[in-house]
Amino acid sequence: MSRIYLAPMEGVVDFVIRDLYGLIGGYDQMTTEFVRVTDKLLPPKVYHRYCPELNTGGKTQTGIPVYVQLLGGDPICLAENAALATELGAPGIDLNFGCPAKTVNRHDGGAKLLQNPHRLFDIISAVKKAAPGQVVTAKVRLGFEDKSLSNEIAQAVDQAQAHHLIIHARTKVEGYKPPAHWEYIAKMKEHCPNTKVIANGDIWTVEDYKLCRNIAGCEDVALGRGAFANPYLAKAIKSEIPDSDSDSQWKELETRWLPQFIHKSLEFKNEHYAVTRTKQWTKFLGRNFIPSGNLFESIKRNRSLEEVKSHITF
Numbered sequence: 001m002s003r004i005y006l007a008p009m010e011g012v013v014d015f016v017i018r019d020l021y022g023l024i025g026g027y028d029q030m031t032t033e034f035v036r037v038t039d040k041l042l043p044p045k046v047y048h049r050y051c052p053e054l055n056t057g058g059k060t061q062t063g064i065p066v067y068v069q070l071l072g073g074d075p076i077c078l079a080e081n082a083a084l085a086t087e088l089g090a091p092g093i094d095l096n097f098g099c100p101a102k103t104v105n106r107h108d109g110g111a112k113l114l115q116n117p118h119r120l121f122d123i124i125s126a127v128k129k130a131a132p133g134q135v136v137t138a139k140v141r142l143g144f145e146d147k148s149l150s151n152e153i154a155q156a157v158d159q160a161q162a163h164h165l166i167i168h169a170r171t172k173v174e175g176y177k178p179p180a181h182w183e184y185i186a187k188m189k190e191h192c193p194n195t196k197v198i199a200n201g202d203i204w205t206v207e208d209y210k211l212c213r214n215i216a217g218c219e220d221v222a223l224g225r226g227a228f229a230n231p232y233l234a235k236a237i238k239s240e241i242p243d244s245d246s247d248s249q250w251k252e253l254e255t256r257w258l259p260q261f262i263h264k265s266l267e268f269k270n271e272h273y274a275v276t277r278t279k280q281w282t283k284f285l286g287r288n289f290i291p292s293g294n295l296f297e298s299i300k301r302n303r304s305l306e307e308v309k310s311h312i313t314f
C-alpha cells in the first residue's frame, strides 16, 4: 500500500488544514510550514505556533505524525533548533532544500543550497548528530538553475543517511510551471539506494498518480496543490472511494467540512483569518467542484464571517 504525504505549503497547509485532512482521511504523514532558522535558537513558542500538534504528541487528533520543517543554511544553528524541536516532541525533522522565494534564497536558505550538494550532507549530518534517534528527512528540487547536479543532490542526502527524501520534480527556476519532470526522480533514485524516495509535483488526479508512479518508480507520493483542490485525492489514490462521485463529495464538503474549516480557522486565529482562508480554499476547490467556484464568486468581496456564512448551506 502506498503512503501518502500531505506536502508542506506555507500559508495553505496550516494546523487547521492538517487537522481537517486527518479527519477526512487517506494521509499517512504531514509536515508543518517551514520554520525559518537564521542565526539563533528560536523560542519554544515559535515551534508551538507552527506546530500546535506538539501539545498532542506531535500528532493530529486522528494520530497522523506531523514533522517540523526547518529552513536555513547554517548547520550548527539548524542542529540546535532541531534538537529543541525534538525535545518539544516533534516526531520528525524535515529539512527544506526547495524553497524558491527570493528573500529566502538571498539569505542562504531553501533551493539555493542545491548549488552545493555537500551543504545538504553537512546540514543533515549536523542535525542527525544533535538529535540522535530522531527521524530526519529532506525535501529537494531537481536543482537550482538546471538539473545537472540532481544525481549529486540525491547522493548527498543518501550519504548523510536521511530517513527519506521528497523530490519535487522541478528546478528552482522552473518554479511551479508544468510539467513536473518525474523521469528525473527515477534517475535520482539510482543514486540514493539506501533512502526511501517520495515523488512530488503536479499530481492532481488518480491518473496523474499512476503516471507518476510508473515514470518515477515511486509508490509513495506527496500531494500539495492537488490535495488542497481535492481533499479526497489521497483516498481516491488508495481506492478507498469511488473515483467520480463529485456531487456527493461536494455535498459533504459544503455541509460538513467547510463549516468545520471555518469554525476551526476562527478558533485558531480570528475572523479575518477565517474569511481569507475560506476564500482561498473555495477558490482552489473550484478546480474540482464547480459549485465551490460559484461559492467563491459569491463570497470573494465579503469581509465578515456573517456574510460568508450566509452563502453556505449548513
Ligand SMILES: Cc1cc2nc3c(=O)[nH]c(=O)nc-3n(C[C@H](O)[C@H](O)[C@H](O)COP(=O)(O)O)c2cc1C
Binding pocket: 007, 008, 009, 010, 011, 012, 032, 033, 034, 069, 096, 098, 099, 139, 168, 176, 200, 201, 202, 203, 222, 223, 224, 225, 226, 227
Ligand atoms: C503556496 C505554496 C507554499 C509552499 N510552501 C512550502 C513549504 O513551506 N515547504 C516546502 O517544503 N514546500 C513548500 N511548497 C512546495 C510544495 O510542498 C510542493 O513541493 C509543490 O507545491 C509541488 O507539489 P504539488 O504540485 O503537489 O503542489 C509550497 C508550495 C506552494 C504552492
